[in-house]
Amino acid sequence: MFFQLPLRVFLFSLISLDVLANASPTENTNGYRLARGLPPLPPREFGRKKPGFEPTPVLRTRASPSPSSVVRYTGRLQVRSSDGSTIGYVQDKLGLPVSGGSDLTISLTASSTRKKQLNIVATATSFPSPFYLGASNQGSGNATIGTGSSTFLQFSNVQKTDALSQPVRVKSNGDTSVESAIWAINSTTKELTAQYVNPDGSLPNTILVYNDANDRLYFVGDTAAFNTSVAQVNLFVVN
Numbered sequence: 001m002f003f004q005l006p007l008r009v010f011l012f013s014l015i016s017l018d019v020l021a022n023a024s025p026t027e028n029t030n031g032y033r034l035a036r037g038l039p040p041l042p043p044r045e046f047g048r049k050k051p052g053f054e055p056t057p058v059l060r061t062r063a064s065p066s067p068s069s070v071v072r073y074t075g076r077l078q079v080r081s082s083d084g085s086t087i088g089y090v091q092d093k094l095g096l097p098v099s100g101g102s103d104l105t106i107s108l109t110a111s112s113t114r115k116k117q118l119n120i121v122a123t124a125t126s127f128p129s130p131f132y133l134g135a136s137n138q139g140s141g142n143a144t145i146g147t148g149s150s151t152f153l154q155f156s157n158v159q160k161t162d163a164l165s166q167p168v169r170v171k172s173n174g175d176t177s178v179e180s181a182i183w184a185i186n187s188t189t190k191e192l193t194a195q196y197v198n199p200d201g202s203l204p205n206t207i208l209v210y211n212d213a214n215d216r217l218y219f220v221g222d223t224a225a226f227n228t229s230v231a232q233v234n235l236f237v238v239n
């Protein structure tokens with residue numbers, strides 16, 4: 001560290017001197033042309049075969065993502081209170097309660113290029129499709145959450161929607177709109193966090209809360225405005 005800055009300055013000086021020593025560009029050099037506002041010369045040797053050398057191959061085929069960059073998480077969904085204690089596991093039951101059945105198993109895929117807007121898929125469920133886990137307004141007619149708003153969305157099994165999609169109206173129920181691709185996972189802690197997209201395209205605070213009165217999970221934009229007696233919880237993928 002001690003020598004780094006002086007050395008850099010020194011090297012820079014050498015480069016500057018070198019440039020100065022060669023500072024008589026002829027008409028054929030890009031330095032000359034650039035100094036006069038002319039476009040640079042076309043690269044003459046590029047891709048040309050020189051004796052004894054293979055030309056540098058130009059990759060024209062689409063590079064497929066390396067399989068090692070895809071990470072698949074499988075397991076159960078553990079609900080923890082903010083003090084870290086376990087409340088329960090999301091159950092394989094309609095309504096996705098946190099107790100009173102058998103633990104739901106899920107799968108989620110992340111990759112080096114896609115770490116957010118992920119889908120969680122319920123595997124081997126006892127309830128009928130859809131099998132994605134996301135947010136639903138459950139026919140309440142209001143799919144907008146946010147600061148100061150008491151509006152809530154249910155943590156539900158929903159149809160698959162696109163990344164960053166606004167809520168999609170479910171055809172079988174005109175008032176219900178849903179989103180699935182709202183999840184991000186922390187690869188270290190395996191904590192899941194959600195980012196919902198409002199109908200106007202805005203990205204509200206998306207807080208997961210647990211209501212022990214009915215043993216259900218909800219997404220809200222403002223915990224206090226929703227109900228001061230429900231608590232924010234954290235969701236984790238565990239084995």
Ligand SMILES: *[C@@H]1O[C@H](CO)[C@@H](O)[C@H](O)[C@H]1NC(C)=O
Binds near residue numbers: 142143145146148151
């Ligand atoms: C939905 O809730 C938001 C936030 O509370 C509110 O601003 C909006 O007026 C509501 N819309 C309807 C149609 O009730």
Ligand SMILES: *[C@@H]1O[C@H](CO)[C@@H](O)[C@H](O)[C@H]1NC(C)=O
Binds near residue numbers: 186187188189
């Ligand atoms: C994952 O969680 C750990 C522990 O809370 C935190 O330090 C880290 O910054 C998180 N990573 C990301 C990418 O959010």
Ligand SMILES: *[C@@H]1O[C@H](CO)[C@@H](O)[C@H](O)[C@H]1NC(C)=O
Binds near residue numbers: 211212214228230
């Ligand atoms: C708030 O939550 C508590 C406990 O779950 C419940 O008893 C109460 O009815 C809720 N209040 C409102 C206004 O929903």
